[in-house]
Amino acid sequence: ESLVDQVSSWIKEKRAKRSHRKASRKAEDDSAPASPTSMVPVNGKESRPRRGSHASDTSLDLEKLERIVKQTLHLRRSSARKIPHFRRKSSARKLLRKPSSASDTEYFEGDVLVPTCDVVLDNSKTLSYTGGASDVSDESGEEELKRVGSVRDNDAWSRFKFEIVRLSHTLRLKGWRRVPLEMCGSVEVQRLSGALTNAVYVVSPPEDLPLQKEDGTTAKPPPKLLLRIYGPQVEHLIDRQAELAILQRLARKRIGPRMLGTFANGRFEEFFHAETLTPEDLKDASTSRQIAKRMRELHDGIELLDQERDDGPFVWRNWDKWLQRVEQIVTWMDSQIAAQDPNTKPTGSKAWMRRGYICGVPWQQFKAVVEKYRAWLKAQYGGSKHLREQLVFAHNDTQYGNILRLVPAGKSPLLLPANSHKQLVVIDFEYASANTPGLEFANHFTEWCYNYHDKRKPYACNTNTYPTPEEQDRFIRAYVRHRPQFNAATDTPHMTPVGTPDSARPADLARRSTTSISDFMLDARVPPGSSSTNLAAEAATKSAEDAEVKHLMHETRMWRLANTAQWVAWGIVQAKVPGMPLFDPDSPASELSQGEDVAKEIFGEDGLAMPKEEDGEEQEEEFDYLGYAQHRAMFFWGDAVQLGLIGEEELPEEVRGKVKTVLY
Incomplete structure (x- = not known):
């Protein structure tokens, strides 16, 4: 029974009791004699006689409503752990990656489902490469990022980080639901340079995040994330649904970073500890x-x-x-x-x-x-x-x-x-x-x-x-x-070096045992034939390679x-181009994410309004x-x-x- 149905039943029951009380009162008033109100001595004083207690009935009614709400919320939490409630784009319904993923994992027909939501993440005020440091980094003295002195810029980065943490909760990114919204200021967000189509950020969890569990064990800290926000003109260049379908195929081959969650104008990806x-x-x-x-x-x-x-x-x-x-x-x-x-x-x-x-x-x-x-x-x-x-x-x-x-x-x-x-x-x-x-x-x-x-x-x-x-x-x-050989599970044909004679080819590559090395798709080169390979064959191979x-x-x-x-x-x-007309006025405008009540609780009334550009100021x-x-x-x-x-x-x-x- 849904929460709405239960509350509706409670309201009907409450109305019935109220109607019954009104009828009882009217009946008592009609049957009472037309004389001054009778007084009953109480503790030596005269007092008006009491009717049945309405307060006790009301208290019981409220307790019942509280039980209904708590029970329903408890059931919803339990079911939420078992059933994914995300809207998913049709082209990104299935994405395969290793079980030890960086987001809470839901499966469908053996493939991993990547959570998706329709939130738009606004980064128009956070395009600099110098902002986004953790609040605690200013006190530690280790300044990988230097905070921008402008109050306007700092407010923009604070709001941006709040939206990132809230979005990570919505997408159920693994480990990030342990980061409370109140700690969003301790999150470090660093923009990476070199990306021409999108704005790319590295999102690091708070260093002072409590990791102690109730049972005394220590949880792993949330992983770093790569946040990719699509550029403003990208809708004219890239078919995002086709791209997500490509990423699905790549994920099955374990090529490239894993996609952890998508939203209207970007996505979260696995962060590699690597150098560009x-x-x-x-x-x-x-x-x-x-x-x-x-x-x-x-x-x-x-x-x-x-x-x-x-x-x-x-x-x-x-x-x-x-x-x-x-x-x-x-x-x-x-x-x-x-x-x-x-x-x-x-x-x-x-x-x-x-x-x-x-x-x-x-x-x-x-x-x-x-x-x-x-x-x-x-x-x-x-x-x-x-x-x-x-x-x-x-x-x-x-x-x-x-x-x-x-x-x-x-x-x-x-x-x-x-x-x-x-x-x-x-x-x-x-x-x-x-x-x-x-x-x-x-x-x-x-x-x-x-x-x-x-x-x-x-x-x-x-x-x-x-x-x-x-x-x-x-x-x-x-x-x-280079002739790579892939794992049998990838369904990719195995290849051998140019010029390898048929006698040297393995009879059953699919039966080879899978090792930790093969998980990296490492080469399994076949040794060339020895005595059967003569100079003429080598010369032919070299000639074919040159050609x-x-x-x-x-x-x-x-x-x-x-x-x-x-x-x-x-x-x-x-x-x-300055002054260029808008050739596609019917294109949908970006919708900024909602949830102002939660932001108001953390930032206050003034934290909701982002400062407008000053007159005459243009974004380069x-x-x-x-x-x-x-x-x-x-x-x-x-x-x-x-x-x-x-x-x-x-x-x-x-x-x-x-x-x-x-x-x-």
Whole structure:
């Protein structure tokens, strides 16, 4: 029986008693003689005679109501431990991860259910990299984060941390329900740099959180969390439901971080104790080979769906999806530039016009070259059918900030020299889907040209650092030579090194015992044949390897233009251009999370109202997306000229001097 039904019955019973009392009173009054009220002596004094006690009845009634409420709440708590009550998006219903997870685990058909809620977490006032320190860190003297002196900023971070803790309770993140809302100020929230699409934070639990249990044992502290909040323009770039479906498949292979909970504009992920690679790391020979091995494991480890192959390369799906918005933005920008007086230097909110056409030429000319190139590229494969067969599951965004190096402890198998590449973990699969290996390589090699932490021009494309032919050969050869073998439970076909004779292949790989090392998907290389392997066979193997490397280097060169065009469009969609009209006024506005009563109890009345921006104060864009798009466009023109898609003389004179050309 529900709480509402029980309370309704109680109310009806209460009304019936009240009606009965009224009727009794009326009957007594009618039967009493019309004389002064009789007085009864009490303790020597005359007193009015008492009727039946209403107070005692009321007390019993309230006690009954209290029992009903307590019993129902107790039953709800018990059932809540057994039945998940979360609304889940259809694309994220099942997610597999290890039982020793970082969130309370609910299972459905053997898969783990990731809790989801429709809360919007507002981080518009907490985008700095210096705020978010724990309140107790100011007293300890250990200042990993320095609190911002502004009262407004401190209030914003306090409110932000409160919302994070409350959201962790809603999503039932493991261990975090032991963090009371009153201790939200002791939580440390640190924003990580290098993420261009989202705002990423590391959330650490209070250091002074009581961990003593009632039975005298000590509980483990809540784990650190990675909080990812989607960027404001991301809805135009990324299909979040498709991304969650991708993450589900990756989780089954134990690739990348586990997803712990999602909300309307972001998600919580497993936090890795790792270090992000640097631009210099990409150029290191050993690290470069390790990245190549990891890339091969991803390409071979995740099988493409038939629909993904039928849809074709993801790079063109992105282009087609973003095209309408890009056209709206660039067409408007081009019109503003065309109307600008050439003798007047744009200033203030129009300073962006100094760059001229963002694509170097009017949009229609840029678009026409992309379409011409796309038709040429398709012809190289003899049509869509042959191209379909070349697709692999690719990450498509292997910049240095998306590659972590784990910091293993103890006697981890990762510390073995042969497993050093397993220390690398690729994250951020927002753009992962079907593409050719050549496009994956082209994207990675182009990322060699960027330093997103450069203090002067983090958006700049420095093509002089593009990998040389020797560096490309080293990377691709490591990719070709690597033949990973996965656990039988992953349903991924096992592979062996190139040239391994059939006699040397294991008869039944599926029956191999699973060890702690195999859980890391470590290589189980098959020793090559000894006496049967002669010099001629080795020469044939080497020749086949050289041919494959040469083919992939050629494929990389062919697809580099497609990759560049995609990121030109990406930069344009991400950009905030002053004065630009809202092209999609019907898009749903963000809804801020509710629960003001609880926040009021902790912060007081004044803590609810976030300070407004002062008059004339504008929030500066963190990253120069227009500068990024234009630099990419100059790289686009360099390859377009080399492929003969346009003559150099057809480009404006001021653009020719900015074109970025890589001859290999």
